[in-house]
Amino acid sequence: MIEKLLVKLRLYDVLGQAEEDALRQTIGRVARFNRGDVIVHSRTELTQATILLSGFVYRFRDLSDGRRQAMELSVPGDFIDLHSVLMKRIDHEIGCLSPVKVVFVPHERLEALAVEFPHLARLLWLHTLIDAAIHREWIVSLGARSSVERMAHLFCEAAARLEPVGLGDLAGYPFPLTQADMAELLGLSLVHVNRTLRELRERDLVSFKDHKVQIRDWDGLVALAQFDPFYLGMNRRPR
């Protein structure tokens, strides 16, 4: 059930059989959600963490006047609120961009696991560090990249993160977002997202239609975005 998570962890380091078995045994209840549902609420006390099995979720914060900013897109196999194990209450919401299936892992089991398998604890810590690296890359996008560059970068990052878990490749991938969702991710208006998509399409780099991303020119896209997968901490390049 948690194969995608295991694949991801193996990108970071070898995972022993005992560790893998132990991890499988921590998992608890499975749950399903619909697009628009909020899985994890800001500031409520948490006692379990969540592994995304299928679908797309994102972290976001709402400002008081209705502006909403997304902070990260999560893909299947991600441990979407691993930080809650230590933080207990998190500072943002996690919402569904599509129908979603998750499995919960009680904090106490994870904590016991970390004691028994220090190396696995390090891997999980590393998972949260890579989340932070992804955040930093988004900061660069939002602060220094133009709208086309930013959107190109989003498409590159999604490809690089979806490929290892078998949900796409450098030619394209399913991407069940609306243009309004992308606006929240990219810090752009819906209207400008539409125009930016058109520009990427007209430049023959990538097209987004019927909730599918089709990459026409990976190298061109990478060059435009100045995308460098180093921050994703995978040993191998998405190739």
Place this chain on the structure above:
Amino acid sequence: MIEKLLVKLRLYDVLGQAEEDALRQTIGRVARFNRGDVIVHSRTELTQATILLSGFVYRFRDLSDGRRQAMELSVPGDFIDLHSVLMKRIDHEIGCLSPVKVVFVPHERLEALAVEFPHLARLLWLHTLIDAAIHREWIVSLGARSSVERMAHLFCEAAARLEPVGLGDLAGYPFPLTQADMAELLGLSLVHVNRTLRELRERDLVSFKDHKVQIRDWDGLVALAQFDPFYLGMNRRPR
């Protein structure tokens, strides 16, 4: 020597005497740097982590055409590259915004410490998680806040982080940056930073002069920035 770090860790949870002693014994060589120096280089293999004792440093990335985006400001007491313990190579540079004093801690000593004191390891992990929370807040700033709001938020965050380590309070604090530095932090042009500072001054919220921040109206500043220190994780309880 590492009192400020200890203060910071105690904001997150109690720190036992044995833990404190052990932490003090991990520290190694002290080093000094000048404004403009890069302390930690992107992608070079690291064998030690760095605690900032005095001065200000920041993380940044340069894009190929000269654009530079800062990702985080670090203040004394911060463990500025704790993530390098697991990542070994980091994806950004850490540079000095003022004369700086640091102390290095060999990774191997930190790793031994984590084995011997699991609770301390959790505290250090939490330190990195709060870095990630700070990153998320910057994402909100860059993606959804206007230039005045964004700058107001920076001043609020700096106050909240400097106060516990005794380097300022809600009335103000020393802030040895130039306006050009602030431009890189905020993702704005130098010219616009200048105008934005003027606006904050004219609105009697805050003034920045001679490398000192003077807060005239804390509540007004907080309201404008929609600043909520929850994400800084002070008073958290990891276990």
Place this chain on the structure above:
DNA sequence: CGACCTATTGAGACCGCTCAAGTAGGGTGG
């Protein structure tokens, strides 16, 4: 069939950018 969500396009406004010019202060050398 009507209601609603999503995508598309046009038009004009505005925020923040670039280019440019000028001031102020601190260090250095003749």
Place this chain on the structure above:
DNA sequence: CCACCCTACTTGAGCGGTCTCAATAGGTCG
């Protein structure tokens, strides 16, 4: 001691990237 830097800051003017408002079309589903 002054002349001349150099860096940091300030302000003006015009440009342009992105926003908002508005209108339309297509798809889906009760």
